[in-house]
Amino acid sequence: MRGPTRAGRAACAIGAALMMAGCGGGGGFGGAGVLTSSWGDPQNPLEPADTNEVQGGKVLDMIFRGLKKYDPRTGRAVNMLAERISTPDSRTFTVTVKDGWRFSNGEPVTARSFVDAWNYGASLRNNQRNAYFFGYIDGYDKVHPGSGRQSADTLSGLRVTGPRTFTVRLDQKFAGFPDTLGYAAYAPLPRAFFTDHAGWLRKPIGNGPYQIASYSKGSAMTLKKWNGYPGPDPARNEGVTLLVYTDSNTAYTDVLAGNLDLVDDVPATQLKNVRTDLDGRYINTPAGILQTLAFPYYDPKWNTEGARKVRTGLSMAIDRAQITETIFRRTRTPATDWTSPVLGTAGGFQAGLCGHACDYDPAGARRLIREGGGIPGGRLKITYNADTGSHKQWVDAVCNSINNALGNDKACVGNPVGTFADFRNQIGQHRMSGPFRAGWQMDYPLIQNFLQPLYYTDASSNDGKWSNKRFDRLVDQANAETDRAASVRLFQEAEKVVRDNMAAIPLWYQNGSAGYTARLSHVALNPFSVPVYNEIKVG
Amino acid sequence: MPEQPYEPEGAIAGTGMGGAMDLGASEATTLERGPGAPSGGGPAGRPRSLGSDAWRDLRRNPVFLLSALVILFLVFISLWPSAIAPGSPLSCDLAKSQDGPGPGAPFGYDGQGCNVYTRTVYGARTSVTVGVLATLGVGVLGSVLGGLAGYFGGWPDALLSRTTDIFFAIPVVLGGLVLLSVVTSNTVWPVIGFMVLLGWPQISRIARGSVIGARQHDYVQAARALGASDSRILLRHIAPNAVAPVIVVATIALGTYISLEATLSYLGVGLKPPSVSWGIDISAASPYVRNAPHALLWPSGALAVTVLAFIMLGDAVRDALDPKLR
Numbered sequence: 001m002r003g004p005t006r007a008g009r010a011a012c013a014i015g016a017a018l019m020m021a022g023c024g025g026g027g028g029f030g031g032a033g034v035l036t037s038s039w040g041d042p043q044n045p046l047e048p049a050d051t052n053e054v055q056g057g058k059v060l061d062m063i064f065r066g067l068k069k070y071d072p073r074t075g076r077a078v079n080m081l082a083e084r085i086s087t088p089d090s091r092t093f094t095v096t097v098k099d100g101w102r103f104s105n106g107e108p109v110t111a112r113s114f115v116d117a118w119n120y121g122a123s124l125r126n127n128q129r130n131a132y133f134f135g136y137i138d139g140y141d142k143v144h145p146g147s148g149r150q151s152a153d154t155l156s157g158l159r160v161t162g163p164r165t166f167t168v169r170l171d172q173k174f175a176g177f178p179d180t181l182g183y184a185a186y187a188p189l190p191r192a193f194f195t196d197h198a199g200w201l202r203k204p205i206g207n208g209p210y211q212i213a214s215y216s217k218g219s220a221m222t223l224k225k226w227n228g229y230p231g232p233d234p235a236r237n238e239g240v241t242l243l244v245y246t247d248s249n250t251a252y253t254d255v256l257a258g259n260l261d262l263v264d265d266v267p268a269t270q271l272k273n274v275r276t277d278l279d280g281r282y283i284n285t286p287a288g289i290l291q292t293l294a295f296p297y298y299d300p301k302w303n304t305e306g307a308r309k310v311r312t313g314l315s316m317a318i319d320r321a322q323i324t325e326t327i328f329r330r331t332r333t334p335a336t337d338w339t340s341p342v343l344g345t346a347g348g349f350q351a352g353l354c355g356h357a358c359d360y361d362p363a364g365a366r367r368l369i370r371e372g373g374g375i376p377g378g379r380l381k382i383t384y385n386a387d388t389g390s391h392k393q394w395v396d397a398v399c400n401s402i403n404n405a406l407g408n409d410k411a412c413v414g415n416p417v418g419t420f421a422d423f424r425n426q427i428g429q430h431r432m433s434g435p436f437r438a439g440w441q442m443d444y445p446l447i448q449n450f451l452q453p454l455y456y457t458d459a460s461s462n463d464g465k466w467s468n469k470r471f472d473r474l475v476d477q478a479n480a481e482t483d484r485a486a487s488v489r490l491f492q493e494a495e496k497v498v499r500d501n502m503a504a505i506p507l508w509y510q511n512g513s514a515g516y517t518a519r520l521s522h523v524a525l526n527p528f529s530v531p532v533y534n535e536i537k538v539g
Numbered sequence: 540m541p542e543q544p545y546e547p548e549g550a551i552a553g554t555g556m557g558g559a560m561d562l563g564a565s566e567a568t569t570l571e572r573g574p575g576a577p578s579g580g581g582p583a584g585r586p587r588s589l590g591s592d593a594w595r596d597l598r599r600n601p602v603f604l605l606s607a608l609v610i611l612f613l614v615f616i617s618l619w620p621s622a623i624a625p626g627s628p629l630s631c632d633l634a635k636s637q638d639g640p641g642p643g644a645p646f647g648y649d650g651q652g653c654n655v656y657t658r659t660v661y662g663a664r665t666s667v668t669v670g671v672l673a674t675l676g677v678g679v680l681g682s683v684l685g686g687l688a689g690y691f692g693g694w695p696d697a698l699l700s701r702t703t704d705i706f707f708a709i710p711v712v713l714g715g716l717v718l719l720s721v722v723t724s725n726t727v728w729p730v731i732g733f734m735v736l737l738g739w740p741q742i743s744r745i746a747r748g749s750v751i752g753a754r755q756h757d758y759v760q761a762a763r764a765l766g767a768s769d770s771r772i773l774l775r776h777i778a779p780n781a782v783a784p785v786i787v788v789a790t791i792a793l794g795t796y797i798s799l800e801a802t803l804s805y806l807g808v809g810l811k812p813p814s815v816s817w818g819i820d821i822s823a824a825s826p827y828v829r830n831a832p833h834a835l836l837w838p839s840g841a842l843a844v845t846v847l848a849f850i851m852l853g854d855a856v857r858d859a860l861d862p863k864l865r
Contacts, residue, residue: 249826269650269826272637319633326636326652386807392823396651396812400631409629413813418720 033238033538034224035520037262037531038251041218041244043421045201048187049121049128054441058530060184062223062240063206065231067095067114068182072535075288075342075445075527077179080231081109081188081207083164090175090482097164103190103207104226111166113188115158119143120194121185124150130185132460133443136177138169173480175487180444209235209534219244235534236522255515261538262520264531266513268390271329278515284331287529288342288442289510290450291332293382293398294464295503296432301376310375311502312357313368314435317405319360323397324508327390331513334358335506338495339450340442342527348447348488354499354506362405375411377433384437385423386416391437398507427463438463438504445527447491451475455498464504471497593859603855609848617664624660628653628815637831649820649834650827659837662817665810666845669727669734670797676735677796678789681742686781688743689750690773699747703740711737712802719808730809734796745788749781756780783860791853794846801842817842 042056048064051057067082079085083096101109120126122134124144131144138157143150157169170177180186188207193200204212209231210223224239243260245251248267254260256277266274266282274282295311297303302311320334333341337353356364369375382399384391392414399412415434417423427436440461442449452475453459457467471494478490498504512529519539524532597603616623625643631653635641638648646655688699714737722729753759754777762772803809804818812819817838824834 267826270829272830322633326633327650393650393826396823397633400633400651400653403629404632409627410813413725416807416811418807 034222034241035237035239035261035533035536035538036241036243036259037533038245038248038254038260038264039221039242040246044129046204047128047201048117048189049126049130049133049185051184052129054528054530057184057528059212059221059223059242060187060206061208061530062210062533063204063208063212064184064187065101065206065208066182066184066187067097068178069233070182070445070527072524072526072532077182077444080182082178082181085178085181087178090173090177090480091170093168093170093177094161095166095168097166099164100230101207102228102230103188103205104211104228105190105192105205107190107192109188109207110163111160113190114186115160115166116194117187117189118158119154120189122155123153125153128185130183133180133183133185136170136172136174138171140171172476173482175479175482175484176446176448179446180449183443209233210240213239233534237533237536237538240533252515255517258517260517262514262516262523262531262536264512264514264525264529266331266515268328268331268393271331271513274513274515281518281520281523282513282515283523283525284511284513285525286333286340286342286527287510287512287525288340288445288527289512289529290335290338290340290440291394291507291510292335292338292438292440292504293435293507294438295435295466296430296464297467298430298465299376299433302434304373304376306372307376308501309368309372311505313365313372314375314380314402315354315357315365315502315505316359316361316368317365317402318398318505318507319401319405320358320508321360323394323401327393327397328508331511332508333511335508338498338504338506339447340509342442343445343447343450346485346488347445348450348491350492350495353492353495357499357502358506360401365402365405366407369406379410380412381415381434382412382436383415383417383423383426383432383434385418385420387419392416394507395437430465432464435505436463439510441528447488447495448475448479451491451494451498452479455494455503466501466503468497468501468503593856596859597855600855600858602851603859606848606851606855609844610852613663613667613845613848616660617667620661620664624654624657626654626657628658628661629813630654637827637834639833646837647831647833649824650831651823655820655834655837658815658820659817659841661815662820662838662841663845665727665814665816666797666800666842669730669800670793670849672727673731673734673738673796673800674789674793676731677738677742677792678785680735681739682746682782682785684739685743685746686750686773686778689747690754690769690777692751696747699743703744706737706740709737711799712806715799715803716806716808719803722808725811725814727810727814730800730803733803734799738792738796741792742785742788745784746781749784750777753777753781787853787857787860790856791850794849794853797849798842798846 039058040055042051042059043053044050044056046056046059048060051060065080067080067085068077069080070076071078081098081101083098085093085095087093095111097109097111097114103109118134121128122131122137122140122143134140134155137155139152139155142152143155145151157171158166160166190205192205209226209229211226213222213224215221221242222239223242225235225237248263248265249270251260251263252267252270255263295302301307324330324332324334335354336358337350339349341349343349380402382395384395386392395414399414402412403409417426426432440450440454453461455462455466455471456475457472474490474494474497478487478494481487481490512525514523514525514531516523521537522535524535526532631651633652635648635652636650640647644654644656646659649655684699688696715733718733719729759772759776762776800809801816801818801821804816805822807822809818810816820838821835821842824831824838828835
């Protein structure tokens with residue numbers, strides 16, 4: 001999932017100073033047992049297979065439950081609707097759905113609810129943003145060809161074999177496949193989604209602990225507890241009201257003023273005061289988010305042996321420890337590999353894999369950049385979106401760090417793009433001439449998710465078009481490996497190829513941070529940095 | 540060069556005596572050359588014009604002296620910022636982030652650990668450059684177009700008047716956001732170009748009215764009757780007598796262009812780093828206001844003082860050049 005912070009906040013960003021009151025929402029939304037929480041407007045309609053950003057994903061997490069769920073504390077995939085998922089060969093999987101689950105309109109959740117939903121998500125006709133998640137399933141190339149018309153409507157790899165059983169056949173071995181099934185794109189859908197699509201979009205029906213009560217775009221969404229929820233994790237509050245903020249600073253000050261109960265993104269510039277401001281009602285927990293600088297390999301200047309040395313040199317010119325300490329107040333941790341600590345060492349996280357290339361070493365940086373023929377184009381322009389997060393602060397700090405290391409005031413300069421949407425468009429159109437901000441929030445806690453979508457040739461989020469045959473081969477081998485430990489080792493071998501080429505410069509692991517009012521207790525963030533809403537108690 | 544004796548004053552002469560001298564000069568060359576007597580000036584021998592009157596008033600006006608002093612200082616630090624500010628405005632040390640005043644940094648450090656004093660001093664250059672060049676551009680374009688339209692009248696005048704109406708309808712900040720957001724250049728030129736584009740109608744309207752007023756005067760009719768060409772009438776007779784209001788409005792506008800530059804840079808569409816601008820610094824410092832207010836207040840203060848100085852200067856110049864307002 002691309003980027004932890006999203007375009008939803010952009011709408012008022014330019015006029016933020018003028019419009020704070022207008023964008024801020026206000027009090028009066030939370031009733032007894034209902035909490036209010038900061039939110040950004042979702043980019044797309046809330047179809048599970050069409051939501052690939054965090055704000056929409058937040059809602060899907062509350063109104064849907066899939067075959068698997070990621071444990072809010074450990075991030076491990078545990079069975080939710082799945083009674084069991086078995087496979088003889090890591091390629092054909094037999095799924096049995098638990099009995100007794102229903103959608104909130106009373107319709108039972110069956111094997112067909114999943115197969116129909118997945119077929120819908122994969123089909124080119126429906127043009128869903130998460131279609132590529134179904135790309136491993138046999139027949140995907142027929143329903144979603146790279147070019148031309150689709151020659152089938154349904155995936156040949158999906159077969160309903162009983163009311164509660166279906167089989168999935170993949171086009172290659174992928175031992176980790178069951179662990180990916182907690183992602184929202186794999187959620188089941190009720191018949192109403194297909195028979196009355198417009199009505200469903202107005203008021204989505206799911207099978208999670210909450211129901212959507214109302215939604216006014218650009219302002220607020222109210223969700224209320226579904227009392228008939230059959231699952232093991234019912235809501236412990238009466239409901240959640242999500243209020244749209246375009247500036248996390250406004251949301252933060254609203255929490256201080258008591259107009260808002262929960263802000264799930266504390267702005268970097270307030271971190272210095274947050275502990276005293278909120279008297280301990282502040283959480284700062286590791287999340288599966290890695291910030292990197294990606295490079296445009298479609299630009300021949302960056303695709304040379306010399307440029308490889310320059311990239312490594314640039315990595316060594318960034319004083320990660322100083323920046324995470326000063327700008328982020330330790331809500332980021334300097335990165336030493338290309339994954340995330342939330343994977344755990346068994347899951348593939350390996351501290352220090354980056355080695356000396358991620359240490360701050362100005363002299364080494366100068367030497368490598370000189371040997372590599374200097375910065376391509378003479379000046380480094382780091383492109384980022386200025387509307388979300390605290391990107392300006394850290395990009396400026398990274399540039400200053402590089403400038404100081406190289407002894408040249410003008411070696412590096414930040415290049416802000418007004419909105420996240422425009423930033424993504426420019427990247428999509430291959431208009432980058434130098435490094436650009438790349439934040440990766442994991443979709444599911446597997447090392448595969450940190451490597452394959454980003455660095456595999458022509459992968460969905462390989463924005464810089466990096467390509468390396470050895471890396472591709474190692475990833476294929478790792479996916480085919482049935483033994484989990486052996487698979488992780490192969491992925492780490494592939495990660496070393498990324499390191500040796502410095503395909504992207506790892507910056508820091510990002511924590512999730514949140515602040516809340518005294519009305520709330522049991523507030524926690526899951527490894528995706530989303531609040532675990534159903535566990536929050538009000539009053 | 541028959542007009543030579545009168546030119547220094549005539550260049551900014553108002554109405555009445557100066558005009559009469561112009562008329563006399565263009566025709567009665569031989570007559571004046573003959574006796575060499577003062578031909579209409581005061582008994583002191585040196586003719587008093589509106590220009591010299593204005594200068595005498597200005598010298599005694601404390602508002603003018605104060606603002607002129609500030610502006611001279613700004614011009615000085617724009618030309619030689621390193622004379623009073625140590626180091627480079629682009630060299631920042633994150634370890635000093637948000638620190639208070641220290642040696643060599645009387646204004647403290649901003650969020651990136653840059654020296655606020657150095658950056659504030661270097662920011663003056665941008666502001667003064669943009670302000671002066673935009674004013675020159677607006678003044679030249681506005682007075683040429685407005686002057687021609689006012690002098691010739693007819694359909695070009697109608698066309699110009701409607702065009703200025705259209706430009707007046709464009710909100711400045713909105714126009715800046717739309718037009719400048721597509722520009723990727725790192726120089727001051729797009730900002731100056733934008734200000735000229737949106738600023739000329741104001742000057743052009745003033746110049747047009749002023750030229751229409753001057754065109755009616757007897758000395759212009761006389762010059763025309765004597766067969767002077769349009770260009771000669773415009774440059775020799777009308778321009779010197781119509782330029783005062785343009786100077787007044789342009790001087791006051793200079794201050795507003797400086798604040799407009801800061802506004803656009805604050806919004807991220809004006810100047811872009813590594814350019815040093817007060818607007819950029821104010822924007823960067825505003826999120827830190829709770830912990831490092833100094834990083835916000837110094838550039839804001841410098842901006843306020845600069846804009847105020849130019850507006851006060853404009854006021855004083857108007858009082859001196861436009862006696863009718865007193």
